Amino acid sequence: MVIKFLPGCLPLPIALYIHVPFCIKKCFYCDFTSYPVDPGAVEAYLDALSQEINLYGADLPEGEKVLSSLFVGGGTPTCLPAKRIKEVLEDVRSGFKLLPGCEVTVEANPGTVDLDGLLELKAAGVNRLSIGVQSFQDSLLQTLGRIHSAGEAVKAVRLAREAGFSNLNLDLIFGIPGQTIDDWRETLAIAVDLAPEHIAAYGLQIEKGTPLERAVARGELETCPEETELSMFLAAIDYLPTHAYKHYEISNFARPGRECIHNLVYWLNRPYLGLGPAAHSCLRNERFNNESLLEKYLEKLSREEYPVETRVKLSGEIQMSDTMLLGLRLTGGVDLDSFYRGFGKKVEDIYRKELAGLMEMKLIELGGGFLRLTRRGLPVANYVFRQFV
């Protein structure tokens, strides 16, 4: 189902994100907030999360409790028993109103799924699974410190289909140390053979303080050369559309009508609420993020306080800038008319100088009422975005 977002039609349904901060084992490249699964910590987190859902459920006006999507991510939600995820969804249903056809996604690690658990998630109303495959080469999965093999990823997709899921995303990573262009092409081909409805293909970021960064610094691993990474990106954007996956966002590809509703809310700069440690929200012209330390998150909720760490009021300038750099992530681009209706100003008037420079470099183009990245601009999107900050 495709939910249309009508500019100027308020209040808008919101996207709800729930962060599950537990994993079986930390991957070598990961800097997300996640802790090793520990039964005591999991129970304390679930109690606090339930309280946080109730707080928002009680305080938000009815019009702001309507959900177009719910995304349970992490961390590894599937390292919790499916029954517990079902209870979280029940709490959400009692505090919020899910629109008919609401997209309900759970992130799944192939090393943590079985048929019974998937059947339980399906019965609980989960209608989309996002499976963290990353690569179909075992040696690269080991480089990344993933807990599963390529075979287990294939099995996870089969089990998901057997459990009745008809909307699957596979997450893939390119630019892994030691990965060749042929490895990447093979991963893309296997992913296409598995026929998921959606594929996300991200370039690996080597984050500070991760074991992967240290291994690179010690000379044990070599980073993927920039030109190889560029070839991998181009291979994805050329290959996937020939197999009926529309390239609709820099890193995302979908079969017709299967774009991720939840992520579209972010890219269209619409309101979203994030619950759980380190979750981010953008609501009522304010951006806020939760305490990232589990201990602090639990402590605030034990005092019946919102577990918010920082809040930033969004000025008109920030909102316009966000709309530009998020909207340019979409291959369709920024809707100029919708921008004008939202801000009462024309993109061409506010960013005249920036647009002229980027157009001269052929990194962006105007057409059909939209401003978008060109093929030349896609690989250097971050440079383009900086011009609007």
Ligand code: SF4
């Ligand atoms: S499974 Fe995801 S969240 Fe957990 S450690 Fe690995 S990359 Fe990080």
